[in-house]
Structures are given as C-alpha cells and as structure tokens.
Amino acid sequence: MAGNTFGTQFRLTTFGESHGNVIGGVIDGCPAGLAIDYEFILHEMQRRRPGQNDKVSARNEPDVPEFISGIFEGKTTGTPIAFLIPNCDVQSDDYENMKELFRPSHADYTWYAKYGSRDYRGSGRASARETVARVTGGAIAKLLLNKSSVLIKAFVSQIGDIQLDMPYHTDWLFSDAANPVCCPDAEKAREMMALLDRIKAEGDTVGGKITCVVMGVPVGWGEPVFDRLQADLAKAMLCIPAVKGFEYGSGFAAAAMKGSEHNDAWTYYRDGIHTLTNNSGGIQGGISNGEDIYFNVAFKPVATLGQAVEAIDRTGKIYQLQAGGRHDVCPVPRAVPVVEAMAALVLADHYLRAGNSAI
Numbered sequence: 001m002a003g004n005t006f007g008t009q010f011r012l013t014t015f016g017e018s019h020g021n022v023i024g025g026v027i028d029g030c031p032a033g034l035a036i037d038y039e040f041i042l043h044e045m046q047r048r049r050p051g052q053n054d055k056v057s058a059r060n061e062p063d064v065p066e067f068i069s070g071i072f073e074g075k076t077t078g079t080p081i082a083f084l085i086p087n088c089d090v091q092s093d094d095y096e097n098m099k100e101l102f103r104p105s106h107a108d109y110t111w112y113a114k115y116g117s118r119d120y121r122g123s124g125r126a127s128a129r130e131t132v133a134r135v136t137g138g139a140i141a142k143l144l145l146n147k148s149s150v151l152i153k154a155f156v157s158q159i160g161d162i163q164l165d166m167p168y169h170t171d172w173l174f175s176d177a178a179n180p181v182c183c184p185d186a187e188k189a190r191e192m193m194a195l196l197d198r199i200k201a202e203g204d205t206v207g208g209k210i211t212c213v214v215m216g217v218p219v220g221w222g223e224p225v226f227d228r229l230q231a232d233l234a235k236a237m238l239c240i241p242a243v244k245g246f247e248y249g250s251g252f253a254a255a256a257m258k259g260s261e262h263n264d265a266w267t268y269y270r271d272g273i274h275t276l277t278n279n280s281g282g283i284q285g286g287i288s289n290g291e292d293i294y295f296n297v298a299f300k301p302v303a304t305l306g307q308a309v310e311a312i313d314r315t316g317k318i319y320q321l322q323a324g325g326r327h328d329v330c331p332v333p334r335a336v337p338v339v340e341a342m343a344a345l346v347l348a349d350h351y352l353r354a355g356n357s358a359i
C-alpha cells in the first residue's frame with residue numbers, strides 16, 4: 001500500500017489502524033538542534049482528542065505520544081523522529097455486525113475492491129483516528145516554523161447552515177475559542193451547539209467548514225510549476241478524511257468577479273511592497289507574497305449515523321444496518337488542529353525548500 005508519506009524535505013510517514021495496538025509516525029528531514037516543547041505537543045494532542053464533551057466521539061484516548069528516536073536531551077538530532085501513540089480504548093465488538101457489509105459513503109467497498117480485504121474495525125486505516133499522527137507531526141512542524149515567526153490559526157466558520165458573516169477577523173487569531181465547537185464568535189457558537197444537539201437527537205450528522213489563516217510567511221515560499229504553495233496546501237487538506245472542498249483567497253467567489261474587482265492593488269509600506277486587498281490569499285504565481293494566507297476547508301457530514309441505514313454485501317443483497325461504534329455528530333470541531341497540522345507540514349517543507357535549514 002503506497003501513499004503513507006507526505007512532504008518532500010520535511011516528511012511525515014504514518015502507520016497504524018483505528019483498532020490496532022498503536023498509531024505511529026516517522027518524521028524525516030527535521031533539522032538538528034530544534035528544541036522540543038513537550039507541553040506544547042501535548043496541548044496540540046488534547047485539542048484533537050475524543051471524549052472531551054457530548055458533541056464528539058465518546059472514545060476516551062489519552063493520546064500521549066512516546067518519542068522513541070530522533071530526540072536527545074530535549075533537542076532533535078537530525079535523524080528520523082519516530083513516535084508511538086497507543087490505542088487504549090478500542091471496542092472492536094461494536095463492528096462485528098458489519099464485517100461482511102459495505103456501509104454507504106464509507107471506504108468499505110473501495111478498500112475491499114482494491115486490496116481484497118479490509119479492517120472493518122472502525123474503518124481500519126481509513127479511519128480519522130490516523131490523523132492523531134498528523135497532529136503530532138504538525139506540532140513538530142509548528143515548532144520549526146516558530147523560527148520564522150509563522151502563526152497558523154484555524155477555527156470553525158460553519159456548521160450546517162450556520163456560518164460566520166466574515167472570512168476572518170484578526171482578533172480571532174490570537175485567542176482560543178473556548179467552546180466545544182471551536183468557533184470564535186460566541187453567539188454563532190451557541191447556535192452551532194444547539195444545532196448539534198438537535199442533529200444528535202435525530203440520530204443524524206452534519207458537515208461544516210474550517211477557515212485557516214497563516215500569518216508571517218515571507219515572500220518567496222512555493223515552487224512553480226507543479227509544486228505551487230496553494231497546490232500543496234490543497235493536497236494536504238483534501239487528504240484529510242471527510243474533506244470535500246478547498247478554496248483559498250477569494251476562492252469560488254472569484255468566478256463571478258471582474259478582473260478590475262479582483263486585482264490586488266500594490267502599495268508600499270516602510271517594510272516593503274504589500275497589497276491593499278488580499279483576493280490572492282497571500283499567494284501569487286504559486287509563491288507566497290508576504291500577505292496573510294487564508295483558505296477554507298469543507299467537510300461532509302459524518303457517514304456513520306445513529307439510525308438504521310441500508311448496507312450491501314458482496315453478493316448485492318441489501319441489509320438494514322444499525323451501526324455501532326462511537327462517532328462525532330460533526331467532524332469539524334476536532335478537525336481544527338488537523339487542518340493546522342497539515343498546513344504546518346506543508347509550510348515546514350517549503351521553509352526548508354527555501355533554504356532555511358539551520359536552527
């Protein structure tokens with residue numbers, strides 16, 4: 001099975017399944033001498049951890065990574081950084097009734113058709129449980145990016161039909177959203193939580209959108225033609241489970257604009273050339289231009305419902321299936337640190353590709 005490694009110079013390889021013994025990863029290409037802030041890494045892990053409130057999966061995992069190589073006396077050695085994260089709270093019996101069935105909108109059928117077998121326990125490697133390794137790798141990437149004063153901040157901007165009225169506000173980027181839905185607008189957050197309560201009571205799920213803003217990226221990160229910065233960010237986001245769409249800058253709204261409306265006019269401040277507007281989303285010609293990079297990531301509703309659905313077996317027979325397991329009502333609140341982690345992996349890679357190798 002290919003496709004388990006992400007990145008060019010700063011590379012993350014992940015391994016493990018939802019109900020296996022461990023989830024793990026190997027980070028290769030991280031320069032030597034980077035101080036490892038374990039408290040920061042644990043903070044990032046806690047942001048993604050299940051079991052935090054009644055809006056998310058009740059699976060209770062401590063998610064404390066054990067680093068087994070690549071770090072000595074609190075600093076990276078330049079060798080591969082390997083880590084393990086135990087799966088402590090698996091309930092594989094919840095999936096026994098679906099071991100021979102293909103559920104709607106899951107990876108069950110495609111994985112079986114491609115590989116001839118599948119791990120039906122919590123979707124195996126297709127599970128979003130795998131993203132815990134991405135958050136670990138992303139935390140290391142963030143520590144590296146701190147050397148360049150890069151700030152990555154994501155937040156929930158939409159759940160169902162409830163959405164924020166503006167793309168982002170600078171004040172939001174310097175404070176954590178202290179609510180279960182990770183939305184920086186308190187009133188919208190209350191509406192979102194009420195919606196999730198209604199959806200959960202119906203045994204249903206709902207999708208949403210995450211907005212991510214990156215501040216402090218200097219001019220010059222990105223590699224035309226096929227390694228454009230926005231292309232790498234798009235791949236990073238679209239390989240997150242449940243993601244259905246990506247747009248940066250003006251995004252799809254640009255299709256309805258005139259060039260005279262969309263162009264970002266130049267200006268000159270004391271520290272150099274800037275744009276008066278930012279429809280470009282901080283990237284022009286595939287290269288960062290020094291302005292804020294911002295993008296939206298759309299997530300579909302969680303495919304596992306709390307109500308009976310139609311499933312099919314290998315012979316084509318249809319069954320009514322009441323799925324077991326513990327699942328989120330909406331994927332976006334716990335996906336916020338995953339979006340940040342994947343953005344950090346991309347930017348750490350381009351940081352190194354721009355020649356920034358020394359710590």
